[in-house]
Amino acid sequence: MKYFSLNDPHLKVSFREAVILGQAPGKSLYFPDQIPLITAAWLESLKSRSKEEIALKIIQPYIEDEIPKSDLLNIISETINFDFPLVKVEENIYCLELFHGPTCAFKDVGARFLSGCLNYFSKGQDKKITILVATSGDTGGAVADAFYGSENVDVIILYPAGKVSHWQELQLTTYGKNVRAICVEGSFDDCQALVKEAFSDPVLKKKYSFNSANSINIARWLSQQFYYFFALKQWPFDMAPDVSVPSGNLGNLAAGMLAKKSGSNIDTLIAACNENDVLVDYLECGEYIMKKAIPTVSNAMDVGAPSNFPRVIELLKKDKNHRSLTGYSFTSDETKKAIHDVYQQTKYTMDPHSAVGYLALKKHFSHHSKKAGFFLGTAHPAKFFDIVNPLVGEYLEVPTQIQSLQKKQVKKENIPARYDALKELLTG
Numbered sequence: 001m002k003y004f005s006l007n008d009p010h011l012k013v014s015f016r017e018a019v020i021l022g023q024a025p026g027k028s029l030y031f032p033d034q035i036p037l038i039t040a041a042w043l044e045s046l047k048s049r050s051k052e053e054i055a056l057k058i059i060q061p062y063i064e065d066e067i068p069k070s071d072l073l074n075i076i077s078e079t080i081n082f083d084f085p086l087v088k089v090e091e092n093i094y095c096l097e098l099f100h101g102p103t104c105a106f107k108d109v110g111a112r113f114l115s116g117c118l119n120y121f122s123k124g125q126d127k128k129i130t131i132l133v134a135t136s137g138d139t140g141g142a143v144a145d146a147f148y149g150s151e152n153v154d155v156i157i158l159y160p161a162g163k164v165s166h167w168q169e170l171q172l173t174t175y176g177k178n179v180r181a182i183c184v185e186g187s188f189d190d191c192q193a194l195v196k197e198a199f200s201d202p203v204l205k206k207k208y209s210f211n212s213a214n215s216i217n218i219a220r221w222l223s224q225q226f227y228y229f230f231a232l233k234q235w236p237f238d239m240a241p242d243v244s245v246p247s248g249n250l251g252n253l254a255a256g257m258l259a260k261k262s263g264s265n266i267d268t269l270i271a272a273c274n275e276n277d278v279l280v281d282y283l284e285c286g287e288y289i290m291k292k293a294i295p296t297v298s299n300a301m302d303v304g305a306p307s308n309f310p311r312v313i314e315l316l317k318k319d320k321n322h323r324s325l326t327g328y329s330f331t332s333d334e335t336k337k338a339i340h341d342v343y344q345q346t347k348y349t350m351d352p353h354s355a356v357g358y359l360a361l362k363k364h365f366s367h368h369s370k371k372a373g374f375f376l377g378t379a380h381p382a383k384f385f386d387i388v389n390p391l392v393g394e395y396l397e398v399p400t401q402i403q404s405l406q407k408k409q410v411k412k413e414n415i416p417a418r419y420d421a422l423k424e425l426l427t428g
């Protein structure tokens, strides 16, 4: 399998190169030059397969022998060693809970798979890799956890001051060792812009061998396809589900589109957005207009310039089926109301991101007759207890893996949202 640059299709690299480079030249993204197809017979057998078998089947055609099968299996089993239950919320509506990993948000899978691949590829190399990553909330924690203690990889995380939740901030700032947290006076888009500038700065490039752990890295992006197959393994009906994906940088959605193109039986994919809805606008009027990010209760989706947008466009390009992708957006008030109402009616607790997914699925059903589907539960509700607790009127049990952070020491560096400030910190 080769990966081409979306800005320059003649430029092709191997899986290894794409993982190590992260971003293609000119701030472009890598994209697989073929989409492997899954046979109907294999899909039929999904229910009897283990999640490790499923993950191997999905990812191996993208890697071929660049990682030997036994090493790949080790990486996979470390990546997915927790549960991915598909839980019934109400009649015909299910939640695929992706928050049972170490940082209680779905990004654990992508970050751990990337960590496995990078550690494999960097073995025996003399220059350390430095992951420089901007986070709107959960990426940073997942990356910190996945790379903590790695001998070959250092991590530098940029996050927007005051725009991540209490637990999210602890997840960024309590690891220490090879993990450095930088708190930026600005928005997530500011952080992302600083990271992009650092990547193309020749002075820093001399000092660091940079990599991005954002979902632009194909190892993170491609492995997110697993979720969709794990859900289908548990799907109780014959009819293909509609699938609603709480979306920000669109990595998860683009992975769902890839899974769908590979032949998985997903009916409509639904981009569930908060007020940061450039994709919804694009789907409605065919124009991509970047916006300044608006802060919402689903902060990990507060993205005005989604980094995976070009991949979504590429995946849409060859698609004649107008039902394959749709999108809806919701305000913070609607999101909070959904958390409250669903809890009242079903006792199911959703975090604000998952709630946007729920709302989009409901809205989609209201326009169509049939329907059964699931939304992705992208974070544990207790991660957002300050928003969720008052809405459900009950104290949420905080999972032990995040509770333990409370006792750890916080370490962070503060900078204004200016490139010279970041540069000074990294060259100093």
Ligand SMILES: *Cc1c(COP(=O)(O)O)cnc(C)c1O
Residues within 6 Å of the ligand: 105, 106, 107, 137, 138, 139, 215, 246, 247, 248, 249, 250, 251, 252, 253, 300, 301, 353, 354, 378, 379
């Ligand atoms: C990152 C994140 C999202 C958005 O995912 P993208 O792949 O960036 O679209 C949604 N929900 C939560 C909880 C997240 O952390």
